[in-house]
Amino acid sequence: MRKNILFLLSIFIIAGVVLAACQPAAETTTEEPTAETAVEEPVAENPADIAASLPRDETLYFNGQQWGSVVCWNPYSSNCNNAMALAQQDNARVTMFETPYLYNMLDGKVYPLLADGDFAWDAGMTAITFKINAAAHWSDGTPVTAEDVAYTWATHVKYNTQFGAANKDYIDTIEAVDASTVLVKAVLGDDGKAINPLLVQAYLSSNYVIQKAWTEKLEARTDGDAAALMADVAEDVVFSGPYYKFFTDDTKVVMVRDDNYWGQDTSMFGKLPVPTYLAHVIYKDNAAGTTALQAGEVDVSQQFNSNVQDLWLKDNLPISTYLADAPYNIGASLPTAYYNMASYGLDQVAVRKAIAMAVDYNTIISNAMTNQSATFTQVPRSLMNPTPGEQALFDHDAVADLQWAGSDIEGANQLLDDAGIVDADGDGWREYNGQNLHYIATCPNGWSDWQAAIEVVAAAGKEIGIDITTNYPEWSVYQTVVTNWPLPETGYDILMMWSDGAGPTQPWGRIRHLISSEFAQTTNNWNGNWGGYSNADADALIQAIPTMSDAAELKAAYTELVTIYLTDVPSFTLMYRPQSFHTVNESVWTNFPHEGDGTNPAVPPLDLTDGWSIAGLYNLTLVK
Amino acid sequence: MKGYRKYFVNKLLWLLVTTFFAFILNFILPRLMPGDPVAAITARIAQGMSNSTGMKEFYQQYADLFGTNKPILEQFFLYIKNVVHGNFGTSFSQYPRPVLDIIKSSVVWTVCLQFPAIIFGWIIGNTLGALAAYTKKGFDKVLMPISIFVSNIPAFGMAVILLVIFGVNLKWFPTSGGYGFDLIPTLSWRFIWSVIVHYQLPFWSIVATAIGGQAIGMRSMSIYELNADYVKYSRFMGIKDRKIVGYVFRNAMLPQVTGLALSVGTMVGGALVAEIIFSYPGLGYTLLNGIMGQDYPLISAVTLIITMMVLLANFIIEIVYGLIDPRIKAAQSD
Numbered sequence: 001m002r003k004n005i006l007f008l009l010s011i012f013i014i015a016g017v018v019l020a021a022c023q024p025a026a027e028t029t030t031e032e033p034t035a036e037t038a039v040e041e042p043v044a045e046n047p048a049d050i051a052a053s054l055p056r057d058e059t060l061y062f063n064g065q066q067w068g069s070v071v072c073w074n075p076y077s078s079n080c081n082n083a084m085a086l087a088q089q090d091n092a093r094v095t096m097f098e099t100p101y102l103y104n105m106l107d108g109k110v111y112p113l114l115a116d117g118d119f120a121w122d123a124g125m126t127a128i129t130f131k132i133n134a135a136a137h138w139s140d141g142t143p144v145t146a147e148d149v150a151y152t153w154a155t156h157v158k159y160n161t162q163f164g165a166a167n168k169d170y171i172d173t174i175e176a177v178d179a180s181t182v183l184v185k186a187v188l189g190d191d192g193k194a195i196n197p198l199l200v201q202a203y204l205s206s207n208y209v210i211q212k213a214w215t216e217k218l219e220a221r222t223d224g225d226a227a228a229l230m231a232d233v234a235e236d237v238v239f240s241g242p243y244y245k246f247f248t249d250d251t252k253v254v255m256v257r258d259d260n261y262w263g264q265d266t267s268m269f270g271k272l273p274v275p276t277y278l279a280h281v282i283y284k285d286n287a288a289g290t291t292a293l294q295a296g297e298v299d300v301s302q303q304f305n306s307n308v309q310d311l312w313l314k315d316n317l318p319i320s321t322y323l324a325d326a327p328y329n330i331g332a333s334l335p336t337a338y339y340n341m342a343s344y345g346l347d348q349v350a351v352r353k354a355i356a357m358a359v360d361y362n363t364i365i366s367n368a369m370t371n372q373s374a375t376f377t378q379v380p381r382s383l384m385n386p387t388p389g390e391q392a393l394f395d396h397d398a399v400a401d402l403q404w405a406g407s408d409i410e411g412a413n414q415l416l417d418d419a420g421i422v423d424a425d426g427d428g429w430r431e432y433n434g435q436n437l438h439y440i441a442t443c444p445n446g447w448s449d450w451q452a453a454i455e456v457v458a459a460a461g462k463e464i465g466i467d468i469t470t471n472y473p474e475w476s477v478y479q480t481v482v483t484n485w486p487l488p489e490t491g492y493d494i495l496m497m498w499s500d501g502a503g504p505t506q507p508w509g510r511i512r513h514l515i516s517s518e519f520a521q522t523t524n525n526w527n528g529n530w531g532g533y534s535n536a537d538a539d540a541l542i543q544a545i546p547t548m549s550d551a552a553e554l555k556a557a558y559t560e561l562v563t564i565y566l567t568d569v570p571s572f573t574l575m576y577r578p579q580s581f582h583t584v585n586e587s588v589w590t591n592f593p594h595e596g597d598g599t600n601p602a603v604p605p606l607d608l609t610d611g612w613s614i615a616g617l618y619n620l621t622l623v624k
Numbered sequence: 625m626k627g628y629r630k631y632f633v634n635k636l637l638w639l640l641v642t643t644f645f646a647f648i649l650n651f652i653l654p655r656l657m658p659g660d661p662v663a664a665i666t667a668r669i670a671q672g673m674s675n676s677t678g679m680k681e682f683y684q685q686y687a688d689l690f691g692t693n694k695p696i697l698e699q700f701f702l703y704i705k706n707v708v709h710g711n712f713g714t715s716f717s718q719y720p721r722p723v724l725d726i727i728k729s730s731v732v733w734t735v736c737l738q739f740p741a742i743i744f745g746w747i748i749g750n751t752l753g754a755l756a757a758y759t760k761k762g763f764d765k766v767l768m769p770i771s772i773f774v775s776n777i778p779a780f781g782m783a784v785i786l787l788v789i790f791g792v793n794l795k796w797f798p799t800s801g802g803y804g805f806d807l808i809p810t811l812s813w814r815f816i817w818s819v820i821v822h823y824q825l826p827f828w829s830i831v832a833t834a835i836g837g838q839a840i841g842m843r844s845m846s847i848y849e850l851n852a853d854y855v856k857y858s859r860f861m862g863i864k865d866r867k868i869v870g871y872v873f874r875n876a877m878l879p880q881v882t883g884l885a886l887s888v889g890t891m892v893g894g895a896l897v898a899e900i901i902f903s904y905p906g907l908g909y910t911l912l913n914g915i916m917g918q919d920y921p922l923i924s925a926v927t928l929i930i931t932m933m934v935l936l937a938n939f940i941i942e943i944v945y946g947l948i949d950p951r952i953k954a955a956q957s958d
Contacts, residue, residue: 052810231720250905281805288800288903297805476659524679
């Protein structure tokens, strides 16, 4: 009997193993048998036709940029979820599509890409003129012309794309003076000058030039329908950048180098970027991405790797960050806690400032950011990020008395006592006009570093007799609530949101989004000032700064804005966060951007894909 | 046979009624979630946009496009009309990708991971449970505590344990993905081998947690059957052990078969934990993202498929039961 049962067991096990073994074979038949062919055939021997695997010494691997599957390749769309190819922003991603200029966050300057030489404002500050590089050509071999630039803008406006809607208040027209000369006319104010020169010139380093001929083809097949035009997957798009689509599925996206890329002309880079392929495996979360980085399957990591220093100090891996020591990266944005000005008692400056003073920022930085942020002792708080360029824009001495580094329980208590906000009934909580101060601090659920920060804010409240509890709604709910004024009566007294990073309009853009009343108490507000703060003096300065050209005048204005911000405390920064995390594994590739690497202009730590950081792709070398 | 027809018609009617209500719930429940899916799309578009009038225009444009501003009844009839035509609509979270395309690309991975794992776990678990019940003594004393211990390890715990031991420390298996990070899918041995290797950790993490529960259930059922009167009577009659064990297992197997059918029915929901921890492609994670992004068309489509599979699995089981176990048919036909 026992023999039979063992026989039965063996049969079951074999059946199971066979079933399991069958699975992969079945799976292969469901996959694309060959890599998707490229949209264009820019090279005689297309690597897309011959490669079934990506040679490790020709492929640069990324993580932290692409989450989820790629949807489309359409530069007119904002919904392609195509992080390796499309990002028209302050530091535009220029792997496949290109902007006239490249922004460098390290020196705050722009460098020509499709453009030839610097752009120039006319004497009356009404229009910008720039030239297109004669060497620049599209992937189909036709030259990039001024008409392409003009038609791109006209299309943005005609179909009200995101990029048209974002800029049409500031840019009037973009015209082709001749085949290579572009004239960007600004919308003028009452004084006859551009109402916002900053945003006009930022367009040139933030927005792609798209081929006119391809755009006309797109318009023809979508029959002039704006929604259809922006929903087109654009598999046939013509591009001017050094990389293009090689393969995508639900697990990865791979781009391959266009060996006919115009940028190898001596007027630009003089050679091709080093890696043949740029590949990004789609990881499900940061933990999976970190494991792959440790295993050497990722070369450039644009994600938060907790305790990043352990990777080289404890694990002895050839991994490094832009800065050798904490904070490891250059802080660029300011994750901020906003006060809801409509909440009871939060209209009182003393309450707002006391909470902000009591918060233990060092704990936030060490726990939530694992020291990947400068402390507020190293970079005292203002409205500026820690980059030297922004720090030089205000008078540090003038605002020194207003700045706080945190954990100042005594000072916060004193401030509240002086304001008459005391615990009169002895229940342990302070009252304002007889009512206990009770607040709920909130941020989206699952945003672990933000949640850790909010917990520290809540703990600070208890230290100074203000009851702060926490609440973490799902992001889908949170975003709907905080972007639509009025905020609910409870649940959103102190709320955490982001601020702008580094870019050609900064720090003006960040300040505008933090405190300008144009966004206060509005609906569909994705810009900022979510707490509903309003200050006429600040508004006037924010309006005036874009037209200022005198450095001293600019510094005085920024100093005044910092003074207003630190006095009124409508919100407070909890940490500094890099524009992009930039952690590199040098087991295969080396010569990545690092502080003091001798590059000139210095290549910023933006993953070799954004703005001037693309120059880093030309400097890479193999370890062996 | 007349009794069976009545039984069949009765079950079929119940299937239709349940399907109808499931259809309504599939449509309504996602829409009852707090939050606004169009706001998420506006958020993506809003990056870099500084004028709030433009933002409102976009919000309106997408609300019109997805019909979220239409009356709920109108949306429902539109949904039914589209589903009848095999059109699950366009995904909100992956706009403009069609929902069907999303499901097609991920369901294969899920089924290929889950189906063998469920079957394998079920077979091994039941065999071990039956063996424990039959052999008793040492085997049972060792198997039971191990089964209880293993079946109580949560799925994510088992996945992480396997990942750390076999992926990170021993480096026997890759830690993430459905195939090599450096490969492009082709019909080559290298690719097939890569898929097999990447398959192991997610597969065993599911199997390991399934075996324990199945073994415990099967052991209890078998012990109950082994002590039944008919077994004692058969022994008195001198019937061979082999024959008796056949009877015992057949009877003990019935509830386990129901469990198997339900597991197979729900497998399209995906092995969420394995998919996340091993970055394995599949529908579970896609559905989770759909829920987080309030992607109504995607949620409705996936839950509709799951519902239909569970209902069909149940229906088939009921029909097969009616055939193999006349007691059930008799009890239901009364």
